[in-house]
Amino acid sequence: MNKDLTVSSSPHMLNKLTVPGVMWGVAISLVPVVISSVIFFNILAIRLMLTCVLSCVISEAAIQKLRGKKIAIKDGSAVVTGLLLAMVLPPALPVWTAVIGSIVAIGLGKQLFGGLGYNIFNPALLGRAFLMAAFPTLLTKWTSPFTLDAVTQATPLGLMKFSQIKTPYMDLFLGNTAGSLGETAALAILIGGGYLFIKRYAGWRIPLSFIVTASILGGALHAVNPSVFPNAAFHLLSGGLLLGAIFMATDPVTSPVTKKGRWIFGIGCGILVIVIRSWSGLPEGVMYSILLMNGITPLVNRYTKPRRFGAKR
């Protein structure tokens, strides 16, 4: 019987959480957002989500096959990318555009770098950034909730920035506004986010510092000039800030590994988003703020090495 004994390095017990566990966990945390998006945008929501998820999964499998790698679509990461991409696109986006966005997200955003774990930028946001550059008109054509046509309707941030019209808070909170598919309903995002943090699928440092920084900076600007700058609550509830802070900025692959680094990442995102919203030509800046911080993540990691245990403070 001796020869049957297995010898391997300690530890001999491991936590049950695996990468697929994390990915599918994130997908489950998105369920409230999925439901609210279907409530507000009905068949458009279903069409967009199915398109993005299917094209992401198929692109992932196809590229893995081409690269001679094991096909690993079961790990759920392509599903999450697809879902997140759908959440940041206009509900009435034509199917072919969504397909292109998905192919870019997976191909350029993830597989080109070497696949899961190696990419620098959040794949879903990279896909959206590409579409934004290639098809700006399609990407800024918003649909009012409960209407099935692409009735052109500005987002709350757009209304604020260009017409100084303030959307009621209750509409912002529940999601009864125009905007990207999954960004409008603050309530649904918060419920999903709560589950995400309780189950520890994502850390809390980035969203907390992101949201707090944006609130402080937004609030300060509002205090200086209330007629031009909206208040903190409006910043938080409108646009993609909550969705971005909770579901995009927390992507493990593209955010720092160190605790201090995660604080810096969140604070950086918060500052950038308010700066872009306040002084750029764009009404929204969550996507660019996160992508920019993604870009400096390796640098942040390098300069935030934790203090050595036992070394002098």
Place this chain on the structure above:
Amino acid sequence: MIKTFPGGVQPACLKNETIDKLIKNAPVPREVIIPLLQHTGAPCEPMVSAGSRVRTGQVIARSDKFISSPIHASISGTVKKIDRYPHPVIGSFNAVFIEGDGADTKETSIKKTDNVNLLSEDEIRDIVRECGIVGLGGAAFPTHVKLALPEGKAIDSFILNGSECEPYLTCDHRLMLENPAGIIEGMAMMLRLTGASRAYIAIESNKIGAAFALEKILRDKRYNTLNAKIVILKTKYPQGAERSLIKSILNREVPPRGLPLDVGCVVSNVGTAFAVYEAVFNGKPLYERVVTVTGSCVAEPSNLRVRIGTPVKDLVDALGGLKKDVYKIIFGGPMMGLAQLSLDTPVIKGTSGILFLSKEDVAEYAETNCIRCGRCVDVCPLNMVPADIMRFVKKEQYERAIEYNVEDCIECGCCSYECPSKIPLFQWIKLGKTEVLNLRSAK
């Protein structure tokens, strides 16, 4: 207030099988195989040869080096041979084979004492050394060395470690419940020898019964002068590791490559304190220890008082055999313990537990890409970045690994435990440590 340290993990406790069972004496084995190295320090030279008659508790090997500890016969009988034999920590080592005579005749050269106050500090330290007492928490550092503070060093705090943070193990817990008075007596002597003005007894929150048992003893007026306090710690691994313990209780950080002495304290395990008590009061050398023998394959999981040198297979027989196929045998706990090759491996002084685990107990996963989630960073009690060190070691960039403090690793295994990609991070870090050590000694 419950104290703790930053980092660490919370694996399932898995202690229920043995937690309520009284410590039993394992049968005296027919043959023991006693390795000549069972402690941190210099190996011992045999004092006996084939044919020598030995009594239980007789010194059979010693070294004249200071950092070493004599080794005693654990049964009475005849020395058969001295030969290489499987060793639970270092693969194999020379060992003394003793064939028992069944009489278990005790050696009585070390005298007993009723009044420890009549003994000088040096006399106590000599008894501790002669009785071969080493740290029983696992590292097996010679206790007489720990109790002899280097010239110019002074400490203010003594920490008695009863945290037993490894899953499955309950030997310290049982000892605290069954022998609290002996543990406190042992601790009192250790305080006296180290000159510490305060004592902290560290117990995890899942062993409140042990805390009460010790508290009851401490209430005796005799112990007022000890200035001892029981500290309840969060049930978290590696709470019992020296550095984590000192951080939790005193909020002091032992410097890299330093010792608890450097921050004014000494840490000792409860089992060691009891062994010190038995040595001084009963004249009993360390020829047996309490071992938690458990795991889903064991018919009757138990805490056994086992003679040093007992081969594992004898314990299996004593506990009614095995219920199912054993996949791994582990000496120690599941987090830091060492998987064994053979059922012939003997129990040594540092063996706190023996786990017989089935394939289902030892979940194995396929390794996937690192997703840079930073969980290893969150759990590392030494503030390291395991994921980065793993990358450096893989690429043989040992200079970078040194920059990232690879040598600080206390080998708790939290990084590997927590990793969702199931990367054996600790194994990479251990390899890095070994390579760095080789580099340094080559220079």
